Amino acid sequence: MSSESSSRASILFPLPLPEAFDYLVPEGLELGLGDHVLAPLGKRMVHGVVWGLKPGPGERALKSVEAPMGGAPLPAGTRQFVDWLARYLVQPPGVILRSVLRSAEALKPSPTETLYQVSGTEAPRMTAARAAVLDAALALGEASAADIAREAGVGAGVVKGLATAGALTTISRPIDPPYGIPDPEAEGLSLTMLQAEAGGVLRRLVRAGGFQAALLDGVTGSGKTEVYFEAIAEVLRRHPDGQILIMLPEIALTAAVLSRFEARFGCAPAIWHSAAGPKVRRRCWREVAEGRARIVVGARSALFLPFTNLKLIIVDEEHDPTYKQDEGLPYQGRDLAVLRAKIEGAMIVLASATPSLESLTNAQAGRYVHVRLPARPGSAVLPQVDTIDLREHPPEAGRWISPPLIAAMVETLQAGEQVLLYLNRRGYAPLVLCRACGHRMTSPDTQSYLVEHRYTGRLVCHVTGFSMPRPKFCPECQAEDSLTSVGPGVERVAEEAKHLFPDAKIEIYSSDSASGADLVDRMERGEIDILVGTQIAAKGHNFPNLTLVGVIDADLGLAGGDPRAGERTFQTLVQVAGRAGRAERPGRALLQTHQPEHEAIQALIAGDRDAFLETEMMAREALGLPPFGRMAAISFQARDVQAVEAAAGRYAAAAPLTDGVEIWGPAEPPRALVRGWHRRRILVRADKAIDISAYLRAWKSRVKIPPSIRVTIDVDPYSFM
Structure with a gap:
């Protein structure tokens, strides 16, 4: 513990409380900033963190700190991160602290x-x-x-x-042994001239020290991982106690990155994500807090770990929408990573083949160093991309794979090569309805269609998790055997592929059915002929013998009112097409579409990313949308529809009148009923110069909402459902 002591300590608790509370420090107890303590809160003892120290006993009678809890103090950078996020996200600081204090057992020495x-x-x-x-x-x-x-x-x-x-x-x-010490001098892969130049830029930024931001912008398969490994090695050389965080958008990518990391640096890094067990998280949290974990590979929540000397953050696939958390505490992991790097005086590398408009805008403005990798190494080239106009080449009735795509699959399989069929829709069919009365199967108390999963014989709600056996009778009209499946999911596409190619080895890769690293390994070894996958198959995988990608529905992401729909569709199609032809054999991608003239699809075919992004930027700038403006969403939920409408209306009426701010709503979102909770939403658009967080805090202070109404403020929303 620090020798610094005081008569009063401000204790912040990991609870939705508005501020830290003052307590007396018992005589003889020395406390330092960041120390973990037990203190009385109501009738119970609660784990809190010393957030401030003040001289004198104060004017009010105060309760006393009960006892220190031990463990490494929460570092100053982490505490500053909590305070800044509370202001930016318009949340009580204790809610942010709750995301930091994930493992109380980690405060104790290892058993x-x-x-x-x-x-x-x-x-x-x-x-x-x-x-x-x-x-x-x-x-x-x-x-x-x-x-x-x-x-x-x-x-x-x-x-x-x-x-x-x-x-x-x-x-x-x-039981929780220390992690291995990575070796920066271990031999890595030989770099091409372009990769070596990009790696040299990142090494120079590391040597410059302090906060530095770089956008590593490389086409799919260009070797971005090996390039940012150069930055990691330089940090390891220059900072014997420096720590590094590598963020990934999907847990499924962790195994592939770990194997590449061990091959490059000789040991496994620490792991942090929601699927890791309590023992794994306890060990990681303790070793990070004690400064012994040099490198952490984790999901977005790894940003909240108590790093003692963070020197580098890598955000891989920085464009990926899964970095945005919508449930619980809403935040955008990529943006928070930049903030954390700035607070810690660390370097950050944002890596992607399809960078977000936000990151590209920052690079164009000179706020980020723009590092480009425009080509794949060796003889590998980018795949040829073509469209199949479904208006001219429709599949057979009840089928989803068009004749031109079938012909391409025949040619590919006869050459001994692999096929990826991509459809970002889980299950067998997205809708089940009654032929007799038209009834659509929906989740109870939720405006969400039930998705048929034929392999399990169940109907599943992908919003709430509700599941039921597929009924034999229509629940509305009681007609027998009248329920029919509408539309395709990956299971239905796999069934069709099996019908077309009965001798082929076919597997499904989705969050429902994925067998993890084993499936990826078998695909890499060429033991699978046709892989039918959702978006999980489009991220970060390297399948050397995959030469054909068929996109079943290239229009899927273009519908709806999401202002990022075009950008996301373009990014997804580039990523999935980029799985083809990553080795010596050339690849191609065929996009089935009813809208071949759409600018996102046309840009992909022409290989003209810059023209598409310029069009997107012009449209966003004209409307004042991110990255040229600010947005926020205020969501209301209640069991009673009239109560939620009244609360949302009172909140909207209390909005401060400010130039450069537009208020839209309240209105029903597309999913207006979820788990029996009625929902209403207000959208806020503000000019970029306006501090939207301060505006939202001032607005929130004007309204008192009853506890029966759930109110969520989301700065920079990504989901409009």
């Missing part, structure tokens, strides 16, 4: 386990059971009593008896 190994001392009274234990211990090396006993086929007491007799040596080892 230990007792292991045994053969000592070489002869055991007295040798028996058959003891001999079996010694043989098992010799074969296993260091092992627990349970493992040795299981191997020997005896009880654990025999193992412990041999330890007491001296024939086995006991070893106490932490």
